[in-house]
Amino acid sequence: MPQISQSGNFIDTFEHVAVEIFPDNKEGSRYVAQQIANLIREKEKKGQHCVLGLATGSSPQNVYAELVRMHKQEGLSFKHVITFNLDEYYPIEPDALQSFHRYMWERLFKHVDILPENVHIPDGTVPKDKIKAYCQQYEEQIEKAGGIDLQLLGIGHNGHIGFNEPGSNMNSRTRLIALDQATRIANSYEFAHIAEVPRLAITMGISTILKARRIILIAWGQHKAAIIRKAVEGHSTEQVPASLLQQHPDCTFVLDEQAASELTRYKSPWLTGECEWTPKMIRKAVCTLALELNKPILMLTDNDYNDHGLSDLLVEFGSAYDINLMVFNGMKSTITGWPGGKPGVHIPDHPERSEPARKRVLIFSPHMDDDIISMGGTFIRLHEQGHDVHVAYQTSGNIAVNDEFVLRFIDFAVGFDEIFGIDKSRATQIMKEAREFIQNKKPSQIDTPEIRAIKGLIRKCEAKATCRYVGIPEENVHFLDLPFYETGRVEKNPPGEEDIRITMDIIRQVKPHQIYAAGDLADPHGTHKVCLDIIIEALKRLKNEPFMDDCWVWLYRGAWQEWEIYEIEMAIPMSPDQVIQKRHGIFIHQSQKDVVVFQGNDRREFWQRAEERNAATAELYDRLGLPKYAAMEAFVRYHF
Incomplete structure (x- = not known):
């Protein structure tokens, strides 16, 4: 999907924050990593520390991988970098598989030359009665470091940044927050079950984030497209925390084409200015119009096209009747009960070949x-x-495969041996050890190779x-x-x-x-x-x-x-x-x-x-x- 230039069209009318779009996650991540590296080197030349606000989750993984590569292959040094992480689950041990503390050390910090004393990650083990004082101290540490030079953000399905859920006050600071159920469900892919996802988290506040001198928000994949549109093209509102970034003087959303797919420049590019009317774009425009008006394709009129920004299509291709018929026939030809092609019959517009008959x-x-x-x-x-x-x-x-399902199969296998008097073999011993491991398994433990083999x-x-x-x-x-x-x-x-x-x-x-x-x-x-x-x-x-x-x-x-x-x-x-x-x-x-x-x-x-x-x-x-x-x-x- 080609990127549409912001010059000479009306993209700025729809988008209220700067947007950079890349073909995929990897290219976008390289761009973001380069921006961070440039800032680190710029500050180092001036003899200053570079203060970074960092995020976790799936979105920044390739950014961190590229920074590690740049450190190892290009000599990028982190000795003068100070970091502050956005958030952490609460309560959680730092070595838990899902902790953001472990995430950061495994993906970035242990691979570069950053000084451990310059790393700041919210502590998920602070006693609850001391959380308020701890959060105040976290804010003071940021101020003592001179404030955040560049804040890296992801975005949740409900628009949260950090763990600032919808409704978070624009003046909020670092605090303990109850996680929205939608956030817990979205993050449950990291856990065996939704019940294991913490209900609380420590997070920087929206005010803390907006104080950063520069902000880059990254989002990849079509599952982020709907909320990206709200954050970029919607009103600035606390109900969509990411939309508050529209008020920042130096904020950029860095997206791949999938995450950008709901933006008007992609969804309805004919509304933003010049549009290249390829067959696919014509089909997209006509289907979008028909569904929006709740009309069959063949019932669309010239007025429908004129009233919804598609008059150029009429000028270039004729009447609504001609366009409707072309798109309708194209859509009709996609339908087939013969996914391998219909043998012995030549159908010009059939999706598949008729030969060979047996594929x-x-x-x-x-x-x-x-x-x-x-x-x-x-x-x-x-x-x-x-x-x-x-x-x-x-x-x-x-x-x-969940652990209970494994135990069920182990019980069956052991019972099978007992019923038929089969000799207790090494396999039985492996199953006994597997049962004991599962019954005593800790949240930070990875399954043994034997258990993974059973699940497989x-x-x-x-x-x-x-x-x-x-x-x-x-x-x-x-x-x-x-x-x-x-x-x-x-x-x-x-x-x-x-x-x-x-x-x-x-x-x-x-x-x-x-x-x-x-x-x-x-x-x-x-x-x-x-x-x-x-x-x-x-x-x-x-x-x-x-x-x-x-x-x-x-x-x-x-x-x-x-x-x-x-x-x-x-x-x-x-x-x-x-x-x-x-x-x-x-x-x-x-x-x-x-x-x-x-x-x-x-x-x-x-x-x-x-x-x-x-x-x-x-x-x-x-x-x-x-x-x-x-x-x-x-x-x-x-x-x-």
């Missing part, structure tokens, strides 16, 4: 259930229509059962166990050469005519994004091999988001019976039912998310005047 299909599934959750109806239909379907499960998904086995058994349910032969089920995932923690290793090699090997083995991969980038762990990046790199390296000439790649989205209606290039309709069939396939994954580990900010079970998302897609097609179905699964083609 080799490779479905990549980041976790053990993404295949059935995200494209279960298509998965089943591809098999029923005679295609040679393979599934490649990219990661073990072991951290998403549980998920593999569920995946195999799902494939049997669909009808896929066992030899077509592949478990890749990509190494990047195997840390035992939510935080994963960066993808490496071994991950790419494994992925290339399975593509070479299957030689697919179709590849399906997860394009769902709102996954809070980022696993889907990493898995997609690995596939894309593998495809780049394989593109010159002969079998790749006849390979098409389709991207699905999963439990976290759906494609925009104008983006969809293939829509697979589902009947009510097929919806139930898909639901039963999802139910096979019992470890992910009822109590979902790392559920994110959506409390629905995965089968509910899938059904409601598929029904919503079908409803949008219906509202646009196209055939009505119970549900639809949507895909976008990736051109490599």
